[in-house]
Amino acid sequence: MEKIWGQACAKLEKTVGPNNFNHWIKPLQLTALEDGVASFASPTRFISDWVNRHFADDILVELSRQGSPVERLRFDVGGKRPAAAANAASADSAPARPAARARTGGSRPDLGAPLDPRFTFGNFVVGKPNELAHAAARRVAEGGPVGFNPLFLYGGVGLGKTHLMHAIAHDYQSRHPAAEVLYLSAEQFMYRFVQALRESTIMDFKGMFRNVNMLMVDDVQFIAGKDSTQEEFFHTFNALVDQGKQIVISADRAPAEIKGLEERIKSRLSCGLIVDLHPTTYELRLGILQSKTEAFRAQHPDLEMGPGVLEFLAHRITTNVRVLEGALQRLFAHASLLRREITLDVAQECLADILRTNDRKISIDDIQRKVAEHYNIRLADMMGPKRARTVARPRQIAMYLSKQLTSRSLPEIGRRFGGRDHTTIMHGVRKIEELAAADHALAEDIALLKRLLEA
Ligand SMILES: Nc1ncnc2c1ncn2[C@@H]1O[C@H](COP(=O)(O)OP(=O)(O)OP(=O)(O)O)[C@@H](O)[C@H]1O
Numbered sequence: 001m002e003k004i005w006g007q008a009c010a011k012l013e014k015t016v017g018p019n020n021f022n023h024w025i026k027p028l029q030l031t032a033l034e035d036g037v038a039s040f041a042s043p044t045r046f047i048s049d050w051v052n053r054h055f056a057d058d059i060l061v062e063l064s065r066q067g068s069p070v071e072r073l074r075f076d077v078g079g080k081r082p083a084a085a086a087n088a089a090s091a092d093s094a095p096a097r098p099a100a101r102a103r104t105g106g107s108r109p110d111l112g113a114p115l116d117p118r119f120t121f122g123n124f125v126v127g128k129p130n131e132l133a134h135a136a137a138r139r140v141a142e143g144g145p146v147g148f149n150p151l152f153l154y155g156g157v158g159l160g161k162t163h164l165m166h167a168i169a170h171d172y173q174s175r176h177p178a179a180e181v182l183y184l185s186a187e188q189f190m191y192r193f194v195q196a197l198r199e200s201t202i203m204d205f206k207g208m209f210r211n212v213n214m215l216m217v218d219d220v221q222f223i224a225g226k227d228s229t230q231e232e233f234f235h236t237f238n239a240l241v242d243q244g245k246q247i248v249i250s251a252d253r254a255p256a257e258i259k260g261l262e263e264r265i266k267s268r269l270s271c272g273l274i275v276d277l278h279p280t281t282y283e284l285r286l287g288i289l290q291s292k293t294e295a296f297r298a299q300h301p302d303l304e305m306g307p308g309v310l311e312f313l314a315h316r317i318t319t320n321v322r323v324l325e326g327a328l329q330r331l332f333a334h335a336s337l338l339r340r341e342i343t344l345d346v347a348q349e350c351l352a353d354i355l356r357t358n359d360r361k362i363s364i365d366d367i368q369r370k371v372a373e374h375y376n377i378r379l380a381d382m383m384g385p386k387r388a389r390t391v392a393r394p395r396q397i398a399m400y401l402s403k404q405l406t407s408r409s410l411p412e413i414g415r416r417f418g419g420r421d422h423t424t425i426m427h428g429v430r431k432i433e434e435l436a437a438a439d440h441a442l443a444e445d446i447a448l449l450k451r452l453l454e455a
Pocket residue numbers: 119123124125126130155156157158159160161162163164252288321322325
């Protein structure tokens with residue numbers, strides 16, 4: 001067993017990186033490998049929770065590669081040896097996670113994917129960018145007469161589509177315990193369909209899908225270009241709509257924008273209500289950070305978060321909520337291991353890599369648009385020849401900001417301003433530097449534009 005674990009550790013160190021390995025996996029001691037269950041002694045519950053959440057799949061894979069097929073991990077906290085490895089988690093052990101991605105759940109464990117118990121309406125922070133999607137999701141979850149069918153939720157990566165779908169399922173299920181809700185990804189739909197074809201059980205497949213009360217299909221863009229799966233999806237969809245059953249669909253873009261999706265499906269998907277989750281705003285990000293910090297503090301009252309840290313994160317991490325959550329989790333782990341307050345300096349150091357990749361790339365195009373809008377001139381005047389001061393000055397400001405906020409060279413900037421020479425750009429940049437040094441109002445104007453562009 002020691003040899004297997006030693007070899008698995010050597011691989012894991014590479015897969016998860018030395019830092020993660022030393023922090024989280026090294027402190028674990030493998031105590032038993034029996035009946036497909038690997039049992040570990042863990043020094044703290046925090047470590048076992050963390051490993052279970054973030055590295056369980058890696059560990060399962062590595063142990064299996066070492067010739068020890070494992071389906072489950074269990075953890076015993078405080079160095080106690082597990083009593084019987086196959087038992088359910090004991091009171092002081094972290095709940096073990098089922099094997100890798102074998103997903104079952106909802107009220108159709110044979111067909112669907114599991115619902116994440118954390119993805120509830122109660123845990124969903126509502127703000128301007130998601131209020132419509134949230135309201136529609138709430139309405140569908142009530143399960144009254146089907147108003148809009150399907151509800152089609154779309155938006156960029158990590159903006160809460162899956163969270164909202166699971167919340168609908170939880171809520172609907174609690175109001176209608178006898179109803180059958182089927183939640184699955186479009187990929188799983190295809191997998192089940194192909195399996196049914198292979199095993200000649202297509203009639204069972206059709207029957208099972210058509211007997212649910214609510215069908216939820218996540219990431220529907222996946223079936224684009226997959227003709228027979230689309231065909232089957234279309235029939236399933238129609239059969240359920242005809243029976244007045246609710247359908248909820250999510251995708252990364254609006255139906256009309258999904259390339260390779262049949263027109264008749266696009267038009268079917270567009271029949272109900274289409275709502276998008278907009279990119280987050282600063283206020284929503286801050287709300288989410290505050291809510292997650294409060295939830296964490298409820299379990300770890302000694303967490304000390306310094307002033308301005310959450311505001312700093314909300315300002316700097318603008319990509320998606322998943323990245324924001326990851327950053328916060330890392331800070332929690334840091335605080336809990338080092339028992340130190342999370343100050344702004346600690347946050348900056350601890351999240352240096354995330355912050356670097358989140359530095360927004362501002363384009364010359366963004367700058368020209370924003371400046372033109374601000375000074376109420378036409379965008380074309382940024383490139384055009386007009387020399388009137390009302391046009392030439394904003395153009396020079398845009399040149400100055402392009403030099404300051406992008407990594408473009410002067411000749412490149414010149415090309416983007418209607419093919420001007422690099423010396424013209426240099427002149428413009430210097431002119432604005434001089435003017436702003438003497439003119440307080442202009443300096444303030446430029447600072448405001450910078451803030452708008454960096455937001
Ligand atoms: N408004 C919100 N309030 C609280 N948590 C949120 C919110 N929006 C997103 N999250 C969290 O962000 C993470 C990513 O959300 P989710 O998985 O729902 O995104 P998604 O839109 O389905 O992304 P993908 O396109 O990658 O499937 C989840 O942990 C979710 O709980």
